[in-house]
Amino acid sequence: MIYSQPENPDESKQHGSKEFYKPTMTAQTPPDELLMMQRIVAREQQALTDLYDRFAALIYGMALRVLQDQALAEEATQDTFMKVWRQAEEWDPERGKLVSWLLTIARFTAIDRLRKDKRQSPASVEIEEVLNLASVEGIPEQTGMFDDALIRKLMRQLPPDQVEAIEYAFFRGMSHTEIATHLKQPLGTVKSRIRDGLHTLRGLWLQATE
Amino acid sequence: MTLNADSSSSRNSTECDELLALIPAYALGATTDEETRRVEALLPRCPDGAAELASYKALTEGLLEGVAPVAPPPQLRQRLIDAIAVEEKDLLRTTAATPPEPKPSVTPMVVIPPVHTRPRSTIWLAAAVAAVVLLVAGVLFLRPGQPGLPDEQRIAMLDQGGSGTEVAAVYWNPDDGTARMVTEQMPALAANQTYQLWVIGEEGPVSVGLFEPDESGRAELTFTPEHDLPDYDAVGITVEPAGGSPAPTSAPIVVGTV
Numbered sequence: 102m103i104y105s106q107p108e109n110p111d112e113s114k115q116h117g118s119k120e121f122y123k124p125t126m127t128a129q130t131p132p133d134e135l136l137m138m139q140r141i142v143a144r145e146q147q148a149l150t151d152l153y154d155r156f157a158a159l160i161y162g163m164a165l166r167v168l169q170d171q172a173l174a175e176e177a178t179q180d181t182f183m184k185v186w187r188q189a190e191e192w193d194p195e196r197g198k199l200v201s202w203l204l205t206i207a208r209f210t211a212i213d214r215l216r217k218d219k220r221q222s223p224a225s226v227e228i229e230e231v232l233n234l235a236s237v238e239g240i241p242e243q244t245g246m247f248d249d250a251l252i253r254k255l256m257r258q259l260p261p262d263q264v265e266a267i268e269y270a271f272f273r274g275m276s277h278t279e280i281a282t283h284l285k286q287p288l289g290t291v292k293s294r295i296r297d298g299l300h301t302l303r304g305l306w307l308q309a310t311e
Numbered sequence: 312m313t314l315n316a317d318s319s320s321s322r323n324s325t326e327c328d329e330l331l332a333l334i335p336a337y338a339l340g341a342t343t344d345e346e347t348r349r350v351e352a353l354l355p356r357c358p359d360g361a362a363e364l365a366s367y368k369a370l371t372e373g374l375l376e377g378v379a380p381v382a383p384p385p386q387l388r389q390r391l392i393d394a395i396a397v398e399e400k401d402l403l404r405t406t407a408a409t410p411p412e413p414k415p416s417v418t419p420m421v422v423i424p425p426v427h428t429r430p431r432s433t434i435w436l437a438a439a440v441a442a443v444v445l446l447v448a449g450v451l452f453l454r455p456g457q458p459g460l461p462d463e464q465r466i467a468m469l470d471q472g473g474s475g476t477e478v479a480a481v482y483w484n485p486d487d488g489t490a491r492m493v494t495e496q497m498p499a500l501a502a503n504q505t506y507q508l509w510v511i512g513e514e515g516p517v518s519v520g521l522f523e524p525d526e527s528g529r530a531e532l533t534f535t536p537e538h539d540l541p542d543y544d545a546v547g548i549t550v551e552p553a554g555g556s557p558a559p560t561s562a563p564i565v566v567g568t569v
Binding site for chain 1: 332335336338339340341342343346366367370371372373374375376377378379380381382383384387388390391392394395396398399511544545547562563566568
């Protein structure tokens with residue numbers, strides 16, 4: 102539970118309304134986003150538009166990263182927000198931030214679309230494109246638990262083949278076996294690249310944030 | 312005995328090593344189906360597994376948020392707005408035309424359960440806090456002087472899913488604590504159905520009455536809520552079986568935020 106009741110009952114009346122709850126720990130999702138989701142569950146369409154205005158650039162960025170195609174990314178972005186509209190009640194703030202939930206839906210929606218589009222074989226991962234990650238000007242930065250610029254900086258310290266394997270796994274939804282087949286590499290090699298790459302990345306992140 | 316214990320311990324150590332080796336890929340979603348089943352079978356048996364998995368899942372959250380934002384084409388916004396409006400209109404038509412089927416369990420209109428009974432309550436509790444904070448900050452405010460009786464304040468506009476089309480209004484009289492819902496355009500329902508009005512606050516949806524429109528689609532319902540109406544978060548209308556329901560059995564057709 103995030104919030105608790107005030108110790109002094111009279112304190113609850115000071116604003117002339119119902120009990121005033123005080124947070125006992127920092128909520129990860131900002132209050133205005135919590136309220137936005139409540140309004141969406143209440144079927145307020147303007148709330149979904151507000152959510153779109155807040156997060157569309159991130160969602161579209163994720164879809165584009167996976168699909169590498171603007172038209173498909175547009176469709177996946179619209180699908181993502183439609184899913185949020187229909188399933189808003191399923192989000193549980195105790196399990197993670199709203200932005201993580203949204204990006205997870207976007208990632209899986211885009212990966213599903215990638216798999217359905219049988220004409221597309223997985224586009225080759227351009228390592229430099231993956232690592233060249235300046236934010237687009239004018240897009241508000243999303244604050245989160247992770248410093249997104251730091252993650253990108255740390256990825257630069259990994260060998261390119263490990264970055265490539267992580268990219269295929271996470272942003273193309275491919276399993277070890279599928280990556281090995283696509284890259285024409287031994288399965289064990291791919292498994293090692295993913296395991297070692299993430300292990301190194303985790304260590305770098307822990308060092309950088311101490 | 313000692314030999315068996317050593318064998319068992321050794322096997323467990325091997326299995327935990329196997330688990331720890333698979334966890335990074337599992338967190339990334341890169342394991343095959345067989346590997347996924349293996350991880351999930353081994354996790355309960357290895358004391359370090361859960362913590363290891365949690366740390367890699369946190370890392371993948373960082374990968375999620377490390378994606379660069381890209382502004383989508385401007386026309387996508389309106390396309391989404393239009394798609395939502397069409398879907399909500401279809402839902403309204405379907406809900407009004409279809410007699411509700413008996414359901415074994417109730418589908419709440421808005422999940423605002425008591426805090427101590429539902430672990431998923433925090434979104435609503437936290438959102439209610441946010442609403443209070445915004446109320447205090449003056450973002451939400453009563454709007455006196457809107458159409459209605461002289462002493463009444465207009466609290467909410469009930470529109471079809473928030474599209475901006477007003478189909479009902481709720482007026483609050485702070486002097487005598489009564490409220491009045493007025494609508495001019497509700498379609499007639501089947502004989503075994505009724506409209507039910509709810510106020511939604513911390514305790515969840517509470518019924519404040521049933522109503523049926525006249526031949527012109529007009530209806531009015533006066534009610535006295537248990538608390539001051541501005542203390543609630545929303546008001547809503549659902550279609551229920553004749554005689555009403557103790558809790559909403561379907562999605563609302565009209566909702567307004569207080």
